[in-house]
Amino acid sequence: MKAVIIGAGSGFGSRLSVDILSREPLQDSTIALCDIDAKKLDTVQRYVQKVIDGNNLPAKLIASTDRKRVLRNADFVVIAVSIGGPAYYDHPYEAEMGIPRKYGIQQTVGDTVGAGGVFRALRTGPELLAMAKDIERLAPNAIILNYTNPMAILTWLLNARTEIPAVGLCHSVQGTTKFLSKCIGVPYEEVGYWVAGINHMAWVLEFAHKGKDAYPRVWAAMKKRDIFKQQPVRFEIMKEFGYFVTESSRHMSEYVPWYQHDPKLMRQFVMDSNGRKEKREKRLAEMGLRAEQADSIALHRSHEYASGIMEAVTTGTPMKFNGSVMNRGIISNLLEGCCVEVPCLTDRQGVHPCAVGALPPQCAALCRANIAVQELTVKAILERDREAAYHAVLVDPSVGAVLSLKKARKMFDEMWTSEGALLDYYKTRTRKLA
Numbered sequence: 152m153k154a155v156i157i158g159a160g161s162g163f164g165s166r167l168s169v170d171i172l173s174r175e176p177l178q179d180s181t182i183a184l185c186d187i188d189a190k191k192l193d194t195v196q197r198y199v200q201k202v203i204d205g206n207n208l209p210a211k212l213i214a215s216t217d218r219k220r221v222l223r224n225a226d227f228v229v230i231a232v233s234i235g236g237p238a239y240y241d242h243p244y245e246a247e248m249g250i251p252r253k254y255g256i257q258q259t260v261g262d263t264v265g266a267g268g269v270f271r272a273l274r275t276g277p278e279l280l281a282m283a284k285d286i287e288r289l290a291p292n293a294i295i296l297n298y299t300n301p302m303a304i305l306t307w308l309l310n311a312r313t314e315i316p317a318v319g320l321c322h323s324v325q326g327t328t329k330f331l332s333k334c335i336g337v338p339y340e341e342v343g344y345w346v347a348g349i350n351h352m353a354w355v356l357e358f359a360h361k362g363k364d365a366y367p368r369v370w371a372a373m374k375k376r377d378i379f380k381q382q383p384v385r386f387e388i389m390k391e392f393g394y395f396v397t398e399s400s401r402h403m404s405e406y407v408p409w410y411q412h413d414p415k416l417m418r419q420f421v422m423d424s425n426g427r428k429e430k431r432e433k434r435l436a437e438m439g440l441r442a443e444q445a446d447s448i449a450l451h452r453s454h455e456y457a458s459g460i461m462e463a464v465t466t467g468t469p470m471k472f473n474g475s476v477m478n479r480g481i482i483s484n485l486l487e488g489c490c491v492e493v494p495c496l497t498d499r500q501g502v503h504p505c506a507v508g509a510l511p512p513q514c515a516a517l518c519r520a521n522i523a524v525q526e527l528t529v530k531a532i533l534e535r536d537r538e539a540a541y542h543a544v545l546v547d548p549s550v551g552a553v554l555s556l557k558k559a560r561k562m563f564d565e566m567w568t569s570e571g572a573l574l575d576y577y578k579t580r581t582r583k584l585a
Contacts, residue, residue: 476491
């Protein structure tokens with residue numbers, strides 16, 4: 152098995168490599184690390200080699216700043232990149248957060264929808280399309296595992312332009328169900344769940360403990376102040392819409408129109424984004440394992456899905472996970488052909504999304520508002536269409552809650568200018584692509 156990790160200089164490079172090495176059927180694999188930052192790549196490469204050597208594993212490790220040198224005959228290609236600058240600090244991220252803030256839009260994360268999410272997709276999408284072309288040519292039998300945000304937009308884009316299977320992977324389902332198990336005071340290994348929707352807005356449709364419905368216990372736990380205040384937006388949404396959602400309160404507040412416009416609510420729900428750079432730098436550094444730590448060669452496995460999918464496809468032993476895939480009749484009351492996050496089974500034949508049927512209509516309505524942004528952003532990238540990008544920003548729930556059409560256009564133009572050469576791809580307008 153050969154796995155290529157593009158963006159290996161991020162925390163995902165070391166984390167996913169250790170996950171692969173922790174699985175006995177994959178311990179003779181080739182891991183290929185790729186990153187345009189040679190210094191970060193070298194750090195990760197030295198660490199992963201230390202893990203291989205320290206555990207006497209037969210795995211082979213290669214690395215390059217040129218993806219074309221490592222992609223050939225890959226079975227899996229993980230994409231975990233940030234195009235244009237650091238993922239959550241400095242330029243262009245700070246402009247994508249700061250310019251909307253000037254206009255009264257208080258984004259708290261800005262990586263999925265909203266004005267920030269749209270512009271992140273606009274600068275990232277063209278490079279992912281270039282990666283997809285290289286993968287098609289050099290690794291035509293590969294599966295793409297995308298960790299890059301905005302997840303739904305980019306996974307949709309990849310599936311629109313390549314025959315290579317592309318699945319989006321996130322950890323919000325795992326994190327959310329672990330949180331709920333703690334709320335009701337039971338071991339995570341004893342709970343079961345059925346979760347579906349779109350990335351960062353999937354709904355816990357069923358939650359069980361030892362096969363028995365545990366949702367009544369979640370509702371009871373919500374009444375406890377110390378639990379409610381941990382996720383106030385998500386519990387408020389559950390009170391009004393009937394189901395718990397998979398993204399954090401800080402994040403969820405961006406996907407609906409009821410929070411970001413009101414500074415009092417922002418303070419009440421502790422959703423400010425000030426002073427985040429230092430925290431984000433520290434968290435991103437800690438995502439990976441540090442080579443200088445004596446005990447860091449231990450094969451501790453994370454809750455990320457990637458290595459489990461690799462093992463299931465390699466060995467044929469099925470695995471269940473939640474992934475972002477194209478909606479081909481999977482969720483009947485969401486747009487056909489959009490990107491949905493649903494339970495999936497994977498085995499030697501690949502990834503098999505599970506049919507969900509209809510979401511509760513009130514939950515589907517919230518998803519559809521975000522899908523509208525995603526659809527227009529995908530159109531903007533595929534057709535190099537600046538006006539479609541503006542429309543994507545315009546129909547976003549948080550933008551519509553705050554800005555007039557005139558102010559929205561002004562904000563959009565200012566953001567476009569701030570991106571500079573990162574949006575050169577859009578200077579040449581193309582006809583609609585098939």
